[in-house]
Amino acid sequence: MKAITERQKRVLEFIRDYRERHGGSPSLREIAAHFGFRSMTAAADHVRALRNKGALQWVPRRARSLYPGDSMETPDKALMEIPVYGGIPAGFTDERRQEELECIAVDPNSLGIRATSRTFALEVRGDSMIGRHILDGDYVILEHGMMPRPGDVVAALIDNESTLKTYHERRGRPYLKAENPEYPDFIPASELVIQGVMVALIRRRKG
Template sequence: MNLTPKQLKILNRIRETRLTRGYSPTMQELADELGVSKVTVFEHVEALIKKGALKRQANKARSLEVSPDLDLPDETSNTKLPLVGSIAAGSPIDAIEDREHLDLAEIFAPPRGTVGGNTFVLKVRGDSMIDEHIRDGDFVICEKRNAARNGETVVALLDTGEATLKKLYREKDGRIRLQPANDKYEPRYCQPEEVQIQGTCIGVVRTY
């Protein structure tokens, strides 16, 4: 299907608004978004309907919907990751899940591709991992896993309900050592049943 850049923007805007709000934007909202007149948007919308890219219910406001058969250029790109809370990089803190998202597209332009559904983001609080170049305020991108190799940086959930970001090591006596990457902090030793691995750190995002 031959679509103009403005038509693609209109389709993306309609799709995003329906996903986030549950309804379509108005013609005026689309005009404001594109910086054009309402008449121009109306002409584009009518053209998209004729091409089969858009559907609209007669006599119903906010009913524009992208055709389910249409694959937009960025259809397979998913840069929004669930921000599930804060993670301690000092003393452990209560692990609380927040219903928010971190959109990587708002921080930098990632290469086109799909971010897996087993990936989540945590915001770091504390400086115990600074020697691993993980600072207070950074966002760590983690892969959901319940096991890790020695030396991997993990999201560890303690039996107290606290969560912490540390490097994991298995001691010869069977204990788990959660090792900070800062000489100011002492390692924490746990029995295997006292700690659950929630994921491993696979990347860090930092804003300035």
């Protein structure tokens, strides 16, 4: 990959300045007008070159969607909103309106997960999963409908409440293990509903 040319650097600077002053991206024609290009394709070429070199991000066909590649902002293509369910009875199935749902935004690529509509999050309450190094206040990202493998952390609906268990198999039969000595170790998996399999975890700083 070649280096960024002087002209392209100027275009990138203009885009950066424009975003600073206007709080949004310039259009291709505005770029052309600023540099005195009589053809808008000149601006389009520069923008394409910058995109190919990774200096610019954009959303295809979206108006005014140029983002400097090194900026902290990124277009929404990698963004995913995950609903957060607390220790709520009925857990996965939400009775509340979508507007009331708390969401966290994550980048599926960074988390190494797929972006599906069946992905959700649980805010962990208590230290019941400390045996798996999952702490109170952690956000566990789960995928609904995924086939669990032995050792996976899963969310199960028990007594109308979402709880985290470890999935195991013994003599070919699946069972769930609670990582909490207070509860019985073995729960036949057939008796309960597995809501999702843990695919990632997010922990915030305390205090």
